[in-house]
Amino acid sequence: DIQMTQSPSSLSASVGDRVTITCRASQSISTYLNWYQQKPGRAPKLLIYAASSLQSGVPSRFSGSGSGTDFTLTINSLQPEDFATYYCQQSHSPSRTFGQGTKVEIK
Amino acid sequence: EVQLVESGGGLVQPGGSLRLSCSASGFTLSSFAMYWVRQAPGKGLEYVSLITSNAVSTYYADSVKGRVTISRDNSKNMVYLQMSSLRAEDTAVYHCVRLGYSRNWAVQEDWYYYMDVWGKGTTVTVSS
Numbered sequence: 063d064i065q066m067t068q069s070p071s072s073l074s075a076s077v078g079d080r081v082t083i084t085c086r087a088s089q090s091i092s093t094y095l096n097w098y099q100q101k102p103g104r105a106p107k108l109l110i111y112a113a114s115s116l117q118s119g120v121p122s123r124f125s126g127s128g129s130g131t132d133f134t135l136t137i138n139s140l141q142p143e144d145f146a147t148y149y150c151q152q153s154h155s156p157s158r159t160f161g162q163g164t165k166v167e168i169k
Numbered sequence: 170e171v172q173l174v175e176s177g178g179g180l181v182q183p184g185g186s187l188r189l190s191c192s193a194s195g196f197t198l199s200s201f202a203m204y205w206v207r208q209a210p211g212k213g214l215e216y217v218s219l220i221t222s223n224a225v226s227t228y229y230a231d232s233v234k235g236r237v238t239i240s241r242d243n244s245k246n247m248v249y250l251q252m253s254s255l256r257a258e259d260t261a262v263y264h265c266v267r268l269g270y271s272r273n274w275a276v277q278e279d280w281y282y283y284m285d286v287w288g289k290g291t292t293v294t295v296s297s
Contacts, residue, residue, distance in 0.1 A: 096283045098214075105264055105287035106214065111271065112281040149214055153282045156228045158204070160214040 064088055064152050068161035074169040081137040083164045085150035090130045094154040097126055097135045100163075101146045110135065111153075140166075171195035171286050173265045178291030185255050189291055191248040191265030196286075199223070199243040202268040204284065205250045207261035207293075217263070218250060233259075255295045262290040 065088035075081050093113035098106040108117045110126040123138040150161040177189040205217040218239040219228040227239050238251040269285030
């Protein structure tokens with residue numbers, strides 16, 4: 063199975079900050095990489111697919127980049143509603159494994 | 170409105186069985202592969218099982234293989250997860266998830282896949 067490793071596991075940031083989360087795959091997955099946001103008690107929400115394509119309805123302050131094994135999710139000008147846990151996911155194989163998550167907390 | 174609604178969760182003793190159901194609405198179920206994804210309390214997301222749109226192929230995580238069966242009835246807009254020999258480590262919220270797709274124009278006959286519609290989940294608790 064392809065292993066996905068996110069860093070950091072958690073971070074503290076302030077409203078207006080630029081936040082970057084990294085995801086690394088255990089083998090090359092081209093651009094078959096998705097990002098999700100999950101708030102407590104809620105189902106995950108798709109933010110970005112194909113490494114950099116913004117899902118319909120997602121604010122443009124979210125962006126994704128990368129290919130091969132290294133990927134990044136960037137949130138420009140963090141908003142109060144962005145405090146949540148973020149997961150990367152590979153879509154190269156049917157198991158579609160997730161990273162362990164990055165919790166973005168209020169500083 | 171595109172929606173997935175799970176049911177069938179509950180408290181079950183170790184070694185017991187449960188059948189989870191997922192009702193789909195607002196889209197043509199037969200056009201999409203479907204997943205079950207679970208989340209143990211305080212933990213991350215874990216793939217459980219996948220069934221292709223026509224039910225020809227199914228896949229299972231190693232952690233549930235041999236104990237779980239995924240199925241679907243496109244005529245009833247339903248997806249199911251039959252679980253048996255349940256263990257404490259199966260305790261989790263189980264989400265039914267649609268696998269969306271978009272064409273990868275850079276590669277011939279290739280597609281990008283992503284989990285674009287999630288149900289709120291049904292809670293399974295395995296405890297004596």
